Amino acid sequence: MELIKRGAEAKIYRAKWMGKEVVIKRRVRKGYRIKELDEEIRRRRTKEEAFLMAETRRAGVSVPIIYYIDTVKMEIVMEYIGGKRIKDFIDDENEETQKKICRMIGESVAKMHSHGIIHGDLTTSNMILADKLYFIDFGLGMKSFENEARGVDMHLLMEAFNAAHRNEKLFKWVFEAYGENFDEADEVKRKIDEIIKRGRYMRRVS
Amino acid sequence: MISLGIEGTAHTLGIAIVEKINEKCKILSNESRMYKPAKGGIHPREAANHHAMHLPSLLHESIKKAGVEIKEIDLIGFSIGPGLGPCLRTVATAARTIAIKYKKPIMGVNHCIAHLEIGKALTGSHDPVLLYASGGNTQVISLLEKKYRIFGETLDIGIGNCLDKFGRAIGIPFPAGPHIEKLARKGRKYIPLPYSVKGMDVSFSGILTAALSLIKNESIEDMAYSLQETCFSMLAEVTERAMAHLEKEEVLLGGGVASNMRLQEIMKKMAMERGAKFFVPSRQYLVDNGAMIAWTAILMHEAGYRMSLGDTKVRQNFRTDEVEVKWS
Numbered sequence A: 001m002e003l004i005k006r007g008a009e010a011k012i013y014r015a016k017w018m019g020k021e022v023v024i025k026r027r028v029r030k031g032y033r034i035k036e037l038d039e040e041i042r043r044r045r046t047k048e049e050a051f052l053m054a055e056t057r058r059a060g061v062s063v064p065i066i067y068y069i070d071t072v073k074m075e076i077v078m079e080y081i082g083g084k085r086i087k088d089f090i091d092d093e094n095e096e097t098q099k100k101i102c103r104m105i106g107e108s109v110a111k112m113h114s115h116g117i118i119h120g121d122l123t124t125s126n127m128i129l130a131d132k133l134y135f136i137d138f139g140l141g142m143k144s145f146e147n148e149a150r151g152v153d154m155h156l157l158m159e160a161f162n163a164a165h166r167n168e169k170l171f172k173w174v175f176e177a178y179g180e181n182f183d184e185a186d187e188v189k190r191k192i193d194e195i196i197k198r199g200r201y202m203r204r205v206s
Numbered sequence B: 001m002i003s004l005g006i007e008g009t010a011h012t013l014g015i016a017i018v019e020k021i022n023e024k025c026k027i028l029s030n031e032s033r034m035y036k037p038a039k040g041g042i043h044p045r046e047a048a049n050h051h052a053m054h055l056p057s058l059l060h061e062s063i064k065k066a067g068v069e070i071k072e073i074d075l076i077g078f079s080i081g082p083g084l085g086p087c088l089r090t091v092a093t094a095a096r097t098i099a100i101k102y103k104k105p106i107m108g109v110n111h112c113i114a115h116l117e118i119g120k121a122l123t124g125s126h127d128p129v130l131l132y133a134s135g136g137n138t139q140v141i142s143l144l145e146k147k148y149r150i151f152g153e154t155l156d157i158g159i160g161n162c163l164d165k166f167g168r169a170i171g172i173p174f175p176a177g178p179h180i181e182k183l184a185r186k187g188r189k190y191i192p193l194p195y196s197v198k199g200m201d202v203s204f205s206g207i208l209t210a211a212l213s214l215i216k217n218e219s220i221e222d223m224a225y226s227l228q229e230t231c232f233s234m235l236a237e238v239t240e241r242a243m244a245h246l247e248k249e250e251v252l253l254g255g256g257v258a259s260n261m262r263l264q265e266i267m268k269k270m271a272m273e274r275g276a277k278f279f280v281p282s283r284q285y286l287v288d289n290g291a292m293i294a295w296t297a298i299l300m301h302e303a304g305y306r307m308s309l310g311d312t313k314v315r316q317n318f319r320t321d322e323v324e325v326k327w328s
């Protein structure tokens, strides 16, 4: 097992599992929380994340296949997606390809939002392009049909594009496709503007 | 440089005299009086009246205790916001009066930034993520690109308010925090309460409602214990997220609730598990105090900030990231 990332809440490993290439996301024990509370939180989040991934698949958006959920070790064993993170290559593509990818992103998020799925961490490091466009990392996600929540989701994506990528047309293309595929996009746009005006620092996106 | 600082954003009126000497913060005096509402929560007008009434004597005491004369003071600092309008205006008026009468420069200081700066000065922390946990405020603040930014905060009531409201329901006088801490030490059973973390934000009103609905059936010790464990774990979690996100390795506590020993223990453990350093100043500099205002006023003055009387209008919703941090 090879550790690929150590986040605040989970460790991500790459491993072989029943002959398959997998990624294991393990929520680590927090010694500062009493045991009852800590286990309950980790178990619930592990289940919720898996549930949200399943919902996303049902909405017609690609996510890694979940092979196994272990609510004792607090692990999700999922398909390893052998592709490239959008973050790592989109700047190097020509405009035509960029536009195609951005439209795919917008269309996918539109599907999630219309099915009440809020990803919670929509950055270009949580999207992998392989045979299809895959979304990962639903740890901060939730179910909601509120435009406020959708606005927060899209606002983060906008920040991600503006902070990490050179071509400012990228998010415009994303939103164009989002609007063509989601009736409430105008309302979400208004929410984004509101969030910008509120001016609270949300996340630094890298 | 010697500065006089007046704090008065909420319950506490604090007046302190602080000297910056050899780059260090030397507190010559730090006096305070706290308004305690007869019943219920804080009444802004009453709190302001309290501050107005105690200002002259507290000022006198603070100067006497510091052993300085007015003419030795170089700067008048005051809490310009955020806070309760009537309280802020009372303190601002006092600061302006002193500044005019003795011909001293005046400096309006952001209350939240002052908590952070005094903590740094007194503990030796350099670049912390601050958990600021008080009655009305619950925020995770850190420096990024020359501004103190809020990375997480409560979406409804402050952690202190949550504890106080719970206390009131079980007949504990204001402020309830210290009583709840004592009760919680005797708690044994964890009663599940909603754990409410959204990204880097928290909310407490749902937990409070749930706790209040359970009081009848459970011992108050177990209830106090469960309330503390739930709320404090949430605070540790969002602070940790901010630390991971910013790749910072120091955590600092501020605000009155941070004097709770269980919260300190939880935060310390979180820091240790990450290999980060934990800092907390002593209780009198966790709660609202004049020293933090006096000290931050010096930092600002030395960095070149100047205010005319026209700039001293109070700012009830003053955000930390409206100030460019030129001194750090």
Ligand SMILES: Nc1ncnc2c1ncn2[C@@H]1O[C@H](COP(=O)(O)OP(=O)(O)O)[C@@H](O)[C@H]1O
Pocket: A004, A005, A006, A007, A012, A023, A025, A064, A078, A079, A080, A081, A082, A085, A125, A126, A128, A136, A137, A138, A139
């Ligand atoms: N199923 C997967 N297939 C391939 N790579 C993955 C997969 N899941 C995660 N990764 C890689 O691990 C990194 C971190 O995983 P992620 O789930 O986003 O956790 P974090 O919460 O730490 O961001 C991702 O950016 C990606 O490079």
Ligand SMILES: [Mg+2]
Pocket: A125, A126, A137
């Ligand atoms: Mg990720």
